[in-house]
Each structure stands twice: as structure tokens, then as C-alpha cells.
Amino acid sequence: MSLAQVDQTWRYYYPEFKENAGNNxxxxxxxxxxxxxxxxxxNYIEGYTLMGYTAQPSLVYYAGSRLRIKAGVHVIQFSGMNEFTEVLPTFSIHTKLTDKLDLIMGGLKGDVHHRLIEPLFDPENQYTRPIENGFQFVxxxxxLWLDTWVDWEQFIFLGDDKPEKFTAGFSTEYTLTxxxxxxxxxIPGQLVATHLGGQISNYSERMQSLANLATGLKMSYNIGEGFIRDIGIATYFVTYHDLTAQSGWDFTNGSAIYPVxxxxxxxxxxxxGFWRAHNFLAPKGNSIFQSTSNYQPGYYTEYRNLITSKLSFTKTFMKQIKFSAMIETYYDVPASQFDYSYGINLVFTPNFFISKVKFD
Structure with a gap:
């Protein structure tokens, strides 16, 4: 049970590791x-529409029972454009260090697989930045479930006039029952830290390091296999920290509480859920939860009070074809402002066996 973020992991690209597929x-x-x-x-984010498709053809090889290599290309096409919006090479090595510990290098098991709440990590990253590259332990x-990773977003060489960019994260959940x-x-625990800078860069702006932390308590009850499967409640306590005091805002720390x-x-x-925040920023989170505007320079509200709701529908047609629909609402209580979004996804993920290839 996800709580505070509707489970969307099935629509993402990273395949589960097959332990009985050696040499396939x-x-x-x-x-x-x-x-x-x-x-x-x-005043915090303008309306917009995302429409299009992504495709990622790849070759997947299991070198024995504990190592997998995946290589391919990821393309994004937004409707109304005459060429691909983005073409990205993808490569990852996934090894099972033990039965419980996995190491992934290259293309990560990212996005909502990190199980982060929406104010810290926007699910729309699947469209705007679908590939995370770096290293990851799961x-x-x-x-206990634990995921820690570094997503290296922009590499620099000596003398470059662009900054080094990366995101480090830590997400965990310990079950008491x-x-x-x-x-x-x-008890969940989450950390997202972003860095902009680099000692060898000639980038003129100052270094910036921002961090968000979240923890809380989650409770759920499994009802069974009827129409209602389970119910749950949770409360998250979230903080914001400007580690270098270079964000450009007068505040360097903030906090929020998020019962759902x-x-x-x-x-x-x-x-x-109900989002109550004071001086809150999260570079990777949904902009609608922030205390600052992402399109009006200098716009800021000290306190945010936001009522959120989400309704999802999913249907699987065969194992490889899945349909989903989602409606989301956000009501800004002090501003009496009602915002909403809706969307549909059709996901196709076939897997074709080619051959046995012996690995020496």
C-alpha cells in the first residue's frame, strides 16, 4: 500500500529481475x-497539457542467475512535433549481490519506484526526465525495504561553463508488524538532495545544495479480495533545508505536515490528504505544493493549506497491455482556488525470448 502517492509503478520501464533466466x-x-x-x-504553476508516447526497445541478457545487462534506446515524441522530442541511449547492469541486496549501475530503477511522496518527487518526471543514470542499492x-541512489544529471569537464548537477536520494520503510x-x-523515511555546482566548472553562479526530508507513520488494514481491498491512513512530517543559503529566497528552512x-x-x-506547509521548497516535487511560484519571479506565500484528492482506475488486458485513468484535484484553502488534472495511459510491454547464449 503506497499511501500519499497512488501506485503507478507498473507503467514504468524498469523490468523485474528474473532469477531463473540464466543465459537467456x-x-x-x-x-x-x-x-x-x-x-x-x-499563482504557483500554470496549466499545460502533455500528450504523446515513449518507446524503449532494448536487448536484455542474463549472464547467469545474478547479473543482467540491458541496452537500448529511449525515445519521446510529444504530439504536434515533427521530430522526436528526445532520443536517449540506455544501458544498465543489474546484479544481485545477495538474495536481498541489489546493485544497479547505469540506467536506474527510478521515478515512482523510489516510493517518494508527490511533494518531494513529481510523478510527471516519467515524461520530462524518464531516465535516471548513476548507481543504486535496493x-x-x-x-525492511531500502532504496538509495545517485542520479548524475549533468557531467562536466575542466573549464566547462555549465554546472555539475546530481540528485542523491534515500527511501526506506520499516514494517513493525x-x-x-x-x-x-x-515507519517511512525519505531524503532527496539536489546539488548544483562543481569545483572544476567556470559556471558563474554560486553553488547550491538543497535537501528535503520526510518521515511519519503509516497504518493499513487488508480487507480481502472483494471490491474494497484495503484501507489506510498515514501522516508525513516533511522538511526543507537550503544547505548553502544560496537559493535566493529569504528563508533557508521550512516544514510541512501531510496527513492522508x-x-x-x-x-x-x-x-x-491535507498539505499544510511553511516556507517549503522541493526542487524535484510537484510545483503545486511549493511556497514559491515556478513561473512568477519573486512570488511567495509563507503558509500553504492544500486539500488534495486522487482517483485512479487501472485495467490489465493480457499481461503486457495495461490501461489507466487518473483524476487529481487540489484546493488551495486560503485562496479559494480549485485546480485539477486528468489523464490516461496505455502501456504495452512485450518481452520476446530470442535465444540461449552461454556466458563464460
């Missing part, structure tokens, strides 16, 4: 066709 070579295609219409009218056991229990109680309630039903999720 596959051709894999990952295709996401999307429409996302954001009807935003407030640990999974009955009680027994795995077989219908009632679950867990969620119902998972047969075809999706209904979620509602």
Missing part, C-alpha cells in the same frame, strides 16, 4: 502512450 537473451519493448491535462489557474526483506498480519504498521487517507479498490485507488 530477450528483446523487450516498453511503450507508454499518454495524455495528461493539467488545469491549473493559481534492499528488500520481510521487515508481522508480514502475515492483515494490519500493517510501518487511502482506499484501494479492485480497479485502483481513492486518496485524499
Amino acid at each position: 537473451l530477450y528483446f523487450r519493448l516498453e511503450n507508454n502512450n499518454f495524455v495528461k491535462n493539467n488545469e491549473y489557474f493559481g 534492499y528488500t526483506s520481510d521487515k 508481522k508480514p502475515e498480519s492483515d494490519f500493517s504498521l510501518s 487517507a487511502e482506499v484501494n479498490y479492485k480497479y485502483g485507488t481513492l486518496m485524499t
Whole structure:
């Protein structure tokens, strides 16, 4: 149960590791066709529409039972443009260091696989920056799940006039109750830190390092296999820190509280929450949660009070074809401002076995 973020991991590109596929070579295609219409009218973010498709053909090879190599190309095409918006090479090596600990280098298991809440990490990164590159450790056991990574966004050489950019993250959840229990109680922990700078760069702006932290308590109850599957509540405590005091704003620290309630039903999720923030910034988060505007220079509100809701619907046609629809609303209480968005996705992820190739 995700809580505070509707589960969208199935629509993302990173395939699960097959432990019984040693020496197998596959051709894999990952295709996401999307429409996302954001009807935003407030002072923090303008409305816009994303429509198009992504495609990632790749070769996947299992060199034994603990190592996988994946290489291909990722293309993005926004509707109304005559050429591809972006063409990105992709390469990753995924190794199972132990039964519970995985190391991934190159293209990461990123985006919502990090399980970050929306104020810290915007799910629309799947369209605007779908590939994370760097290194990542993922640990999974009955009680503990942990994901830590570095996403290197911009590399520099000596004398470059552009800055070095990277994001470091840490996401974990420790379950206090027994795995077989219908009632679950867990403690999440999240960190997202962004850096802009670089000692060998001639970039004229000052170095900037920003960090967001979140923790809280999550409770859920598994009802069964009927129409309503489980229900849950959670409360997150979130902070913002300007580590170098170079953000350009008068405040260098901020905080927020985010209680949420969620119902998972047969075809999706209904979620509602209340976001109360004071002097809050999150470079990777959804701009609608911030205390500053992303399009009006200098616009700032000390306190934010936002009522959020989300309703999702998902349907699987065969194993490789999945459809989803989502409606999201955001109500700014002090401004009496109602914003909303809606979207659909059709995802096609076939996997074709090519041959056995012995690895020496």
C-alpha cells in the first residue's frame, strides 16, 4: 500500500529481475502512450497539457542467475512535433549481490519506484526526465525495504561553463508488524538532495545544495479480495533545508505536515490528504505544493493549506497491455482556488525470448 502517492509503478520501464533466466537473451519493448491535462489557474504553476508516447526497445541478457545487462534506446515524441522530442541511449547492469541486496549501475530503477511522496518527487518526471543514470542499492526483506541512489544529471569537464548537477536520494520503510498480519504498521523515511555546482566548472553562479526530508507513520488494514481491498491512513512530517543559503529566497528552512487517507479498490485507488506547509521548497516535487511560484519571479506565500484528492482506475488486458485513468484535484484553502488534472495511459510491454547464449 503506497499511501500519499497512488501506485503507478507498473507503467514504468524498469523490468523485474528474473532469477531463473540464466543465459537467456530477450528483446523487450516498453511503450507508454499518454495524455495528461493539467488545469491549473493559481499563482504557483500554470496549466499545460502533455500528450504523446515513449518507446524503449532494448536487448536484455542474463549472464547467469545474478547479473543482467540491458541496452537500448529511449525515445519521446510529444504530439504536434515533427521530430522526436528526445532520443536517449540506455544501458544498465543489474546484479544481485545477495538474495536481498541489489546493485544497479547505469540506467536506474527510478521515478515512482523510489516510493517518494508527490511533494518531494513529481510523478510527471516519467515524461520530462524518464531516465535516471548513476548507481543504486535496493534492499528488500520481510521487515525492511531500502532504496538509495545517485542520479548524475549533468557531467562536466575542466573549464566547462555549465554546472555539475546530481540528485542523491534515500527511501526506506520499516514494517513493525508481522508480514502475515492483515494490519500493517510501518515507519517511512525519505531524503532527496539536489546539488548544483562543481569545483572544476567556470559556471558563474554560486553553488547550491538543497535537501528535503520526510518521515511519519503509516497504518493499513487488508480487507480481502472483494471490491474494497484495503484501507489506510498515514501522516508525513516533511522538511526543507537550503544547505548553502544560496537559493535566493529569504528563508533557508521550512516544514510541512501531510496527513492522508487511502482506499484501494479492485480497479485502483481513492486518496485524499491535507498539505499544510511553511516556507517549503522541493526542487524535484510537484510545483503545486511549493511556497514559491515556478513561473512568477519573486512570488511567495509563507503558509500553504492544500486539500488534495486522487482517483485512479487501472485495467490489465493480457499481461503486457495495461490501461489507466487518473483524476487529481487540489484546493488551495486560503485562496479559494480549485485546480485539477486528468489523464490516461496505455502501456504495452512485450518481452520476446530470442535465444540461449552461454556466458563464460
